[in-house]
Amino acid sequence: MSRARTLASILGSDGALNVADLAGLAAVASSGSASDLSTGTLPIARIGANAIDNSKLATTGLDASKLTTGTLDVARIADGAIADTKFTTALNQRLTSPFVKKQVVNRRMILGCGLYSNSTEYFRNDTSTCASVYGPFGYGVPAVQTGAERRFRIYAVYGDGSTSQGDPQLIFRPNDSTTNQVTFTLQSTWGSSANQRDWYSNEVVGTPWGDHAVVHVSGSGTANYAMRFHYVELQALDVWS
Amino acid sequence: MTQQVNITANRIEVIDGEVSAHLDFYQPISEEKVDAYVAELKQECVYKKAHLEQLRSVPSLVVTDYKLLRSFEYPPMTDYIDGVVKGDQAQIDAYIAACQAVKAKYPKPE
Numbered sequence: 001m002s003r004a005r006t007l008a009s010i011l012g013s014d015g016a017l018n019v020a021d022l023a024g025l026a027a028v029a030s031s032g033s034a035s036d037l038s039t040g041t042l043p044i045a046r047i048g049a050n051a052i053d054n055s056k057l058a059t060t061g062l063d064a065s066k067l068t069t070g071t072l073d074v075a076r077i078a079d080g081a082i083a084d085t086k087f088t089t090a091l092n093q094r095l096t097s098p099f100v101k102k103q104v105v106n107r108r109m110i111l112g113c114g115l116y117s118n119s120t121e122y123f124r125n126d127t128s129t130c131a132s133v134y135g136p137f138g139y140g141v142p143a144v145q146t147g148a149e150r151r152f153r154i155y156a157v158y159g160d161g162s163t164s165q166g167d168p169q170l171i172f173r174p175n176d177s178t179t180n181q182v183t184f185t186l187q188s189t190w191g192s193s194a195n196q197r198d199w200y201s202n203e204v205v206g207t208p209w210g211d212h213a214v215v216h217v218s219g220s221g222t223a224n225y226a227m228r229f230h231y232v233e234l235q236a237l238d239v240w241s
Numbered sequence: 242m243t244q245q246v247n248i249t250a251n252r253i254e255v256i257d258g259e260v261s262a263h264l265d266f267y268q269p270i271s272e273e274k275v276d277a278y279v280a281e282l283k284q285e286c287v288y289k290k291a292h293l294e295q296l297r298s299v300p301s302l303v304v305t306d307y308k309l310l311r312s313f314e315y316p317p318m319t320d321y322i323d324g325v326v327k328g329d330q331a332q333i334d335a336y337i338a339a340c341q342a343v344k345a346k347y348p349k350p351e
């Protein structure tokens with residue numbers, strides 16, 4: 001076949017070279033631009049450095065909302081971004097450390113200054129008066145915080161001559177009445193009243209009453225023993241469970 | 242030893258051998274929190290037992306300073322002043338005698 005006939009056979013009746021005229025070839029780009037690539041995969045090497053910027057992601061938005069799996073780097077979280085509103089339960093109620101579950105909200109000094117002193121000596125069986133206090137569970141005690149439970153306890157610096165005989169007690173009597181009196185129990189020193197130690201008493205849940213109080217010194221057990229109080233402080237607590 | 246739990250109208254108490262812990266309530270006990278209260282008190286008993294063991298393991302402090310020992314046993318100074326105010330010589334003499342007795346009990350070292 002002559003070259004002229006061969007060429008005419010390829011060009012066909014319209015005399016133009018069409019894509020269909022080139023057997024075995026895919027579509028040929030007509031403009032030479034990327035828009036001609038309608039199918040297939042573009043090799044990464046064909047994407048220029050920094051070619052994909054935010055403007056190319058205008059509709060999809062490359063932000064945290066697109067992160068459905070994986071871990072967000074902490075550096076991606078702005079300072080102050082996590083507020084209480086992000087928690088269904090207030091943050092201070094989610095903490096489990098016992099050291100932050102109790103918050104002292106009021107301290108009422110009742111007796112002494114905590115120094116080693118020749119304080120009055122009391123005995124278990126005489127329930128002597130050691131202080132008279134205006135509204136120990138009221139004055140200066142703030143309202144209970146949201147979700148908290150109000151409690152009261154005693155912090156004391158004291159000494160006693162009890163080992164296993166019993167424990168020193170401070171009894172708060174409303175207007176000096178034994179009705180509804182509140183008893184705070186400390187722990188025996190395992191020493192003598194001439195020395196000193198400190199301790200926190202048991203806790204009382206709720207606000208007992210609003211009356212003024214006379215505070216008596218007493219002790220648990222039946223055997224007699226001596227006690228000295230160098231410092232007594234009534235503490236109001238907010239406790240989260 | 243098994244811990245014993247006592248729950249009354251206004252007190253929850255846990256007794257564990259020699260130690261115990263309790264909470265007094267001046268408002269109705271929150272029923273749904275009873276288990277949490279008991280768990281808290283049981284833990285407090287554990288702390289107390291450990292603390293008791295610690296106390297027992299340390300010998301008692303022995304004070305030898307006669308001035309300090311005397312200071313804890315002298316009668317209140319107000320007893321003397323009260324005797325002077327009332328002109329009660331017997332009370333004044335009793336105060337002096339009590340002081341002398343304390344001095345004799347804790348003599349000054351030679």
